[in-house]
Amino acid sequence: MLSVEGVCKSFAGNRVLHEVTFDVRAGEVLALVGENGAGKSTVLSLITGLQTPDSGRIVLDGEPVRAWSPQRARSAGIGSVHQELSLNPHQTVAENIFLGAWPTRGGLVLGRNLAEHARPLLERVGLDVDPRTKAGRLPLGQQQLVELAKALVSRPRLLILDEATSALDDDQVQAVFRVVRELREANSSVIMVSHRMAELFAMSDRLTVLRDGQVTATRERAETDHDDIVRLMIGRELSNLFPDRPAATEAGPRLVARGLTVPGACHGVDLELAPGRIIGLGGLQGQGQREVLRALGGLARHAGTVELDGRPCRSRSPRDAIRRGIAYVPEDRKIEGVHVAQSVRANLALPNLRTLAPASRLATVARGAENRLVDELIRRLRVKTSSPAQQVRRLSGGNQQKVALAKWLPTRPGVLLLAEPTRGIDVGTKREIYHLLRELADGGMAVLVTSGDTMELVGLCDEVAVMYEGTVVDRLSGPDLTEERLVRASVTGSVAHA
Ligand SMILES: Nc1ncnc2c1ncn2[C@@H]1O[C@H](COP(=O)(O)OP(=O)(O)OP(=O)(O)O)[C@@H](O)[C@H]1O
Ligand SMILES: [Mg+2]
Structure with missing residues (x-):
């Protein structure tokens, strides 16, 4: 239904896309994969009319598109969820969904019942929130699902998902998959970009690999595997995604939190962070993980006690925390990270x-x-x-995330707090970051990390504290630290007995 033919694009003399050619068939899910900065979002911006190619063309239903713009792309049935969130935080969920496409009947805008119009769309993306909530009050993952609902308003024939699952937990990802399957069954098409390889293999029919702005291959999913795609992406083999875990250390804890409570977000959380250890905070999204990190990082008022090296420590501001050697890498890089x-x-x-x-x-x-x-x-x-x-x-998005993380490394913090450290990061660099974090821990740092990616928590951490409705319900380590048990504790909120 759509083809990209020999497209080139440069920014200020810097070549970003070179002779890129691929196509999407009706009723197909095409995955676009590649390292951070390979050019994925740029290609998509040409399809959605946000940018114009320097040469080459976009062909829709056999006709080259002309005077292409976001409006035209939308009216031609192309819906998209961008990598960077674009909701207006001060408007309601419903207003955001219908922004620029207000529901009308006989030319009249149906403003009063906007919330009612939004409900079925929210239901479709598995989101149980009041459409009258201000969008900025929702956690990132829920905002991402609102973006998806917004993209569905115009009943797209081609849906573009640029890392639309990067802030989602497993449950929410399933909701996105449901939408994708529905579209496919209705003979619509989807182009998806994701750095979570498991998702790509679960959902796509074909994969097109971009490397340094050029297509290295397009493969049928049934005729390729994880290692093949990684090789095409980064030009080499990738072994040992996760570093070896060292034997348990004898070191006493550096930071001890008891009964940590942030009103309305988390309560009674006990944590011990020791030099040389990487502790994970798991659970479904929005169970209080973010506020635990923010409290320790001096960004959220909290009750309970925190001790650092045996002395009481109450960080009242990020500056306070930084002075004590506590560094915090936030989840929303655009607002807080860079x-x-x-x-x-x-x-x-x-x-x-x-x-x-x-x-x-x-x-x-x-x-x-x-x-x-x-x-x-x-x-x-x-x-x-x-x-x-x-x-x-x-x-590119992933490279911004790298900057948000990299800037803290030379400060040699004693405690490193990381929210979703590899969100939107390509698999090759993920490996670098995992090994780097282990190196930092081996060098005496105490690390606390939240992640919606269960495989990451299980592969990387020495221990994972599972949060449910604001408190820690289970702690998994050693042979108990498996994806299955982590998921079970996350979903049920109870101790997962083997
Ligand atoms: N407006 C711009 N001006 C200058 N350079 C740009 C601009 N937009 C993109 N680039 C550059 O183009 C390259 C490709 O960026 P793009 O965002 O397409 O990568 P990506 O494959 O989507 O990566 P990621 O996985 O990190 O999102 C990057 O090196 C980026 O710095
Ligand atoms: Mg991108």
Whole structure:
């Protein structure tokens, strides 16, 4: 139904897509895969009319599209969920869903019953929220599902999902899959981008692989496997996704939380974080994991006691926490994690100014030292940027996430708090991050990580505390730490007996 033919695209002389050709058939789910910065979102932006190709063409139902724009794409039946959330946080869920496409009857806008019109769409995406809630009050995953509901308003013949599941837990992903299956059964098409390989293999009929802006192959799902796709993506084999776990350490805890409570979010949470250990916070989305991290990171008022190295510690602000050696990498990178309007260099240097401008009254930064630090971080996390001077908003989504994480590493925090550290990150870099986190732990850091990806928690952590309705209901480690038990405890909220 749609083909992309020999498309090229550059930004400021920087070639991002080169002679890209692939097609999507009616009633097919096509996966578009590739490393961070490979050009996936850029191709999709050409299909949805947000950008124009420098050369090549987009052909819809056999006709090359002309004067293409987001409006035209929408009226031609192309719906999309973008990688970056675009809801207006101050408007209600229903208003967001119908923004630009208000339901009308006989030319009259049906504004009063907007909420009623929204309900069936919310139901379709498995979202049980009041359509009159302000969108900004919902957790990220629920916002992502609202975006999906919004894309369904115009009954798309082609639905584009650019990492539409990246902030979702297993249950929510199933809801998205249901929608995708319905569309496929109705002979509509779907293009999906995801860095979760299991999802790609579960859902897609064919996979097209992009590498450095070029298509390396298109494969029928039945004729390929995980390793083949990874090889096409990154040009090499990938072994040991997760690092080995060291033997249990004898070290006493560094940070101890007792009865940690954030009103309305979590209550009575006990945690012990020790040097050399990676502790996971699991559970379905929105069970209080985020607030535990925010409380420890000085971002949420809380009750209960927290001790750091045996002394009471109550961080009242991020600055307080940072001074104590507690670093927090937030989930919503665009709002809390990076300065999108600043350069990669400025973002990476910012938390490290104290070491870069040592005791200087003039507060001048040692330029050479800064460059060395920035270059090292860019290399270590393979941040794909045209130069350190590039604005962070021009980086691909996954590369922005890398900046949000990388900037903390040189501060050598004693406690590292990570919310969804690999959200939107490609499989090759995921491996780098897992190994890096283990290295940091081995070097004496205490790590606490939340993730909606059960495989990640099981593969990476020494112990996982499972949260349900705001409190820890189970702790899994050693042979008990399996995906099955983690999922069971997450869903039932009770201790998963073997
Ligand atoms: N407006 C822009 N100006 C300059 N460079 C851009 C712009 N948009 C994208 N790029 C560059 O194009 C390349 C491809 O970006 P794109 O967002 O398509 O990657 P992606 O495959 O979607 O990656 P990810 O998995 O991280 O989302 C990146 O190197 C990015 O920095
Ligand atoms: Mg992208």
